[in-house]
Amino acid sequence: MTNSFGEFGKARMFFVIGSNMTEAHPVAATFLKNAVMNGAKLILVDPRKQPLANFADIHAQIKVGSDIAFLNGIMHVLITEDLYDKEFVASCTAGFEDLKKTVMAYPPERAAEISGVSADMIRDIARMLASVKPAMLCYTLGITEHTCGKNNVMSTANLQMLLGNMGVESGGVNPLRGQNNVQGACDMGALPNVFPGYQQVANPDARAKFEKAWGVKDLPAKPGLMIPQMMEGLADGKVKAFWVFGENLANTEPDIAKVEHELASAEFLVCQDIFPTETTRFADVIFPSAGWSEDDGTFTNSERRVSRVRKVSQPPALAMPNWWIFKEIARRFGHDWASSSGEELWDNEISALAPALAGVKYGRIEQDGLQWPVPDDEHPGTAFLHKEGKFTCGLGVFTAVEWTPPAEVPDEEYPLVLSTGRRLYHYHTRTQTGRSGLDYLLPEETADMSSADAEALGILSGEMVKVRSRRGEITVKAKVTPQVPQGMVWMAFHFRDACANWLTNPVFDPATQTAEYKACAVRIEKI
Amino acid sequence: MAMKTLTLNGSTVEFEPGQTILEVARAHGVHIPTLCYLDGCTATGACRICVVEVKGARSLVASCSTPAEGGMDICTDSERVRQSRRLTIELLLASGNHNCITCEMSGDCTLQDLAYSYGVDTIRFPNTPQPHAKEDMNPFIIRDFSRCILCSRCVQSCQEVQVNRAISNGYRGPTAKIIAGCDQRYDQSDCVFCGQCVQACPVGALIEKKGRFQGRAKDVDKVRTTCPYCGVGCQLWLHVKDGRIVKVTGVEDGAPNKGRLCVKGRFGYDFIYSDERNKTPLIKENGEFREASWEEALDLVANKFREIIEKHGSDAVAGVSCARSLNEDSYQMQKLFRAVFKTNNIDHCART
Ligand code: SF4
Ligand code: SF4
Ligand code: SF4
Numbered sequence: 049m050t051n052s053f054g055e056f057g058k059a060r061m062f063f064v065i066g067s068n069m070t071e072a073h074p075v076a077a078t079f080l081k082n083a084v085m086n087g088a089k090l091i092l093v094d095p096r097k098q099p100l101a102n103f104a105d106i107h108a109q110i111k112v113g114s115d116i117a118f119l120n121g122i123m124h125v126l127i128t129e130d131l132y133d134k135e136f137v138a139s140c141t142a143g144f145e146d147l148k149k150t151v152m153a154y155p156p157e158r159a160a161e162i163s164g165v166s167a168d169m170i171r172d173i174a175r176m177l178a179s180v181k182p183a184m185l186c187y188t189l190g191i192t193e194h195t196c197g198k199n200n201v202m203s204t205a206n207l208q209m210l211l212g213n214m215g216v217e218s219g220g221v222n223p224l225r226g227q228n229n230v231q232g233a234c235d236m237g238a239l240p241n242v243f244p245g246y247q248q249v250a251n252p253d254a255r256a257k258f259e260k261a262w263g264v265k266d267l268p269a270k271p272g273l274m275i276p277q278m279m280e281g282l283a284d285g286k287v288k289a290f291w292v293f294g295e296n297l298a299n300t301e302p303d304i305a306k307v308e309h310e311l312a313s314a315e316f317l318v319c320q321d322i323f324p325t326e327t328t329r330f331a332d333v334i335f336p337s338a339g340w341s342e343d344d345g346t347f348t349n350s351e352r353r354v355s356r357v358r359k360v361s362q363p364p365a366l367a368m369p370n371w372w373i374f375k376e377i378a379r380r381f382g383h384d385w386a387s388s389s390g391e392e393l394w395d396n397e398i399s400a401l402a403p404a405l406a407g408v409k410y411g412r413i414e415q416d417g418l419q420w421p422v423p424d425d426e427h428p429g430t431a432f433l434h435k436e437g438k439f440t441c442g443l444g445v446f447t448a449v450e451w452t453p454p455a456e457v458p459d460e461e462y463p464l465v466l467s468t469g470r471r472l473y474h475y476h477t478r479t480q481t482g483r484s485g486l487d488y489l490l491p492e493e494t495a496d497m498s499s500a501d502a503e504a505l506g507i508l509s510g511e512m513v514k515v516r517s518r519r520g521e522i523t524v525k526a527k528v529t530p531q532v533p534q535g536m537v538w539m540a541f542h543f544r545d546a547c548a549n550w551l552t553n554p555v556f557d558p559a560t561q562t563a564e565y566k567a568c569a570v571r572i573e574k575i
Numbered sequence: 576m577a578m579k580t581l582t583l584n585g586s587t588v589e590f591e592p593g594q595t596i597l598e599v600a601r602a603h604g605v606h607i608p609t610l611c612y613l614d615g616c617t618a619t620g621a622c623r624i625c626v627v628e629v630k631g632a633r634s635l636v637a638s639c640s641t642p643a644e645g646g647m648d649i650c651t652d653s654e655r656v657r658q659s660r661r662l663t664i665e666l667l668l669a670s671g672n673h674n675c676i677t678c679e680m681s682g683d684c685t686l687q688d689l690a691y692s693y694g695v696d697t698i699r700f701p702n703t704p705q706p707h708a709k710e711d712m713n714p715f716i717i718r719d720f721s722r723c724i725l726c727s728r729c730v731q732s733c734q735e736v737q738v739n740r741a742i743s744n745g746y747r748g749p750t751a752k753i754i755a756g757c758d759q760r761y762d763q764s765d766c767v768f769c770g771q772c773v774q775a776c777p778v779g780a781l782i783e784k785k786g787r788f789q790g791r792a793k794d795v796d797k798v799r800t801t802c803p804y805c806g807v808g809c810q811l812w813l814h815v816k817d818g819r820i821v822k823v824t825g826v827e828d829g830a831p832n833k834g835r836l837c838v839k840g841r842f843g844y845d846f847i848y849s850d851e852r853n854k855t856p857l858i859k860e861n862g863e864f865r866e867a868s869w870e871e872a873l874d875l876v877a878n879k880f881r882e883i884i885e886k887h888g889s890d891a892v893a894g895v896s897c898a899r900s901l902n903e904d905s906y907q908m909q910k911l912f913r914a915v916f917k918t919n920n921i922d923h924c925a926r927t
Contacts (some may be wrong), residue, residue, distance in 0.1 A: 074837030081738035151755035238896035272919030294897025336853035345901030349808025361876030380877035
């Protein structure tokens with residue numbers, strides 16, 4: 049997030065696209081609802097009538113995967129009606145002419161045809177956005193989990209720059225990060241192209257810095273593989289040994305049948321986890337880990353805030369802290385690593401190596417955490433980025449993008465769009481929530497569908513149905529709900545048997561390798 | 576806006592127009608007890624505990640809902656005020672069941688504290704039993720109406736803080752009750768089990784069922800930590816007894832959540848105590864897992880990785896880190912892959 053949750057309360061307008069905040073980020077949603085109750089405007093862009101729809105001034109129920117056409121349509125209106133922030137565009141951005149050229153091909157009527165939102169509503173949204181400044185744009189996986197995910201993200205940034213909503217309090221582009229520490233894992237360099245602190249592995253200076261710090265030579269310069277490429281590497285034999293820490297890939301990756309084949313192909317698979325999972329079944333060795341509250345460390349939330357996580361008990365039996373396990377392997381390769389606690393790792397290595405974290409030390413985050421960048425020990429942290437239009441690399445650059453449809457669209461054989469997400473009462477594959485009694489509140493998966501589709505198929509709510517895609521089929525309870533528009537089925541991936549990922553399409557954004565979880569074609573059969 | 580002045584317990588103090596008497600008093604370090612008042616929500620003035628005496632006014636006024644005015648002469652602790660508070664406490668104690676012996680909130684209960692500090696040891700009114708049955712059906716929240724003092728803090732938490740709009744004030748007079756929907760069970764209403772109402776309840780009328788009889792305020796240590804679920808990163812108090820979490824509450828002034836939690840952060844903590852945890856290293860042999868020592872398992876993994884790297888090169892190994900675990904763990908894993916295995920094949924589910 050460029051901005052912070054603390055700014056929600058002061059915001060005058062929200063543009064929420066592809067974010068089911070009330071269920072996936074419930075506490076963030078409470079701040080948004082507070083602001084709306086106090087008069088802030090809310091434009092919601094979502095195919096489903098999700099809970100925030102009750103609070104929205106305008107709910108644009110776009111078709112799955114039409115985001116870019118829709119956003120380009122809004123920008124078309126902003127430009128043709130001369131409603132954009134000319135001063136900001138002139139002084140803080142580059143590439144406006146290219147953007148203009150591209151969005152000119154998306155008059156509201158064309159955007160309407162693609163997105164299913166009327167041209168009038170598109171105009172209304174543009175005008176409303178132009179009338180209240182700043183607006184906070186929030187998005188979640190509805191934007192990123194598409195084959196055009198990166199372009200979707202670019203589009204949201206284009207819109208906010210065009211409106212001059214960057215670098216201001218209660219503005220910005222705010223992806224709400226899914227997992228508790230997905231921001232942190234990125235910051236730590238658990239990515240194939242960067243060291244901790246986003247220092248490029250391809251940059252010789254960065255390599256030299258880390259070689260010195262780690263006392264090693266010849267750090268590899270070539271960026272590594274991303275998860276889907278690793279998985280494919282397992283199947284085609286390029287990747288022989290695979291180490292999975294924590295993730296339950298056998299349930300969370302698209303097309304479970306394919307994923308399991310890939311996992312089974314590994315020559316040697318190590319899993320490190322707190323529970324046996326569908327993934328650990330394929331392991332050659334399982335390392336038992338200390339869990340949350342069994343070790344000291346930090347998490348970094350969506351707003352870049354590094355907060356303490358504390359230990360209150362010992363891990364069960366022989367389970368050990370994760371950092372200890374990695375350290376022990378390093379030792380067996382002749383590397384003696386000095387740090388042996390979360391605090392030593394953070395204070396002596398991480399904060400010393402990542403410039404944006406230089407001023408974050410355990411001693412400073414006893415109470416509230418600090419939001420990076422925190423360049424030095426005196427720095428109070430940074431609530432919002434790009435202050436006064438100063439972007440990291442000079443000007444904010446518009447990147448004009450064309451709309452592309454999802455890789456798989458409905459046809460005669462598979463006439464419905466399956467879109468997936470998370471539900472309030474569970475988290476991912478339920479390894480945790482399923483063992484905390486939350487099954488009481490949500491005991492099973494459902495295929496959420498419209499009454500129109502249910503009627504056409506002769507299906508009653510609560511009846512078991514088959515949902516079939518080109519990848520697989522599942523048997524699941526149908527739930528007829530006004531949330532879901534005609535032509536769509538909506539499911540989550542919390543329950544193994546009826547996991548949406550038996551059906552989802554393993555196609556990925558070419559740049560980010562994010563899977564298109566939000567769109568594939570299915571059919572529903574009565575049984 | 577220009578500051579104004581008033582007299583507070585004999586001293587002249589400044590205030591901003593628009594502040595309530597309670598806010599002015601708090602700003603100047605003067606304690607006025609409250610019961611129904613919930614920070615950040617509309618003051619209702621319902622409980623009458625926060626009454627103060629304003630010179631010239633005929634009756635005592637509720638400080639939480641009365642705006643301060645220039646020139647007011649306020650006394651927050653006069654005998655008349657104390658008498659009134661005593662009477663209010665006595666009436667609250669006379670209605671319903673306020674036996675503290677096994678009450679979960681004993682030691683952390685505003686009503687108990689008030690009764691003690693105002694020396695209310697006899698109750699001159701007959702006890703009026705409270706007619707609504709306890710709700711103890713779901714695994715998370717117990718509603719014990721016999722302890723409810725109808726302060727409505729729960730309603731405000733639900734309506735104004737979380738904006739879940741699940742509960743409201745129902746019925747009138749002696750049958751008054753906080754109701755979910757049209758007087759349904761929590762688990763059959765719009766309630767989403769955020770538990771904010773429980774956190775706001777000043778007495779033992781709403782309590783966490785998982786923590787029942789597991790340890791009260793004086794028995795626990797409170798340890799601050801971060802929620803293990805979503806990317807909001809809510810700050811939690813773990814209430815810990817003998818190394819075991821018995822309850823979780825939100826850190827009231829903590830950033831980013833300001834005391835708020837959702838169902839997962841508040842009630843989703845006890846998975847760590849599951850019997851199904853991985854407890855020892857396991858090695859697969861002939862398709863079956865068997866227990867192993869750390870030495871054996873670590874040696875096996877190190878040898879296998881060394882062998883594969885020697886034979887097929889560094890890029891024949893790959894690792895996926897965990898977006899749920901600590902920063903320090905992810906740092907250490909990427910360091911292992913880069914500095915030791917000499918590959919950048921390290922990733923995590925960064926995009927989901
Ligand atoms: S648990 Fe949350 S949603 Fe349910 S009544 Fe209490 S405050 Fe409202
Ligand atoms: S349940 Fe608790 S918070 Fe709600 S009205 Fe009763 S005493 Fe007040
Ligand atoms: S309490 Fe709920 S909203 Fe807060 S971090 Fe945990 S899961 Fe997210």
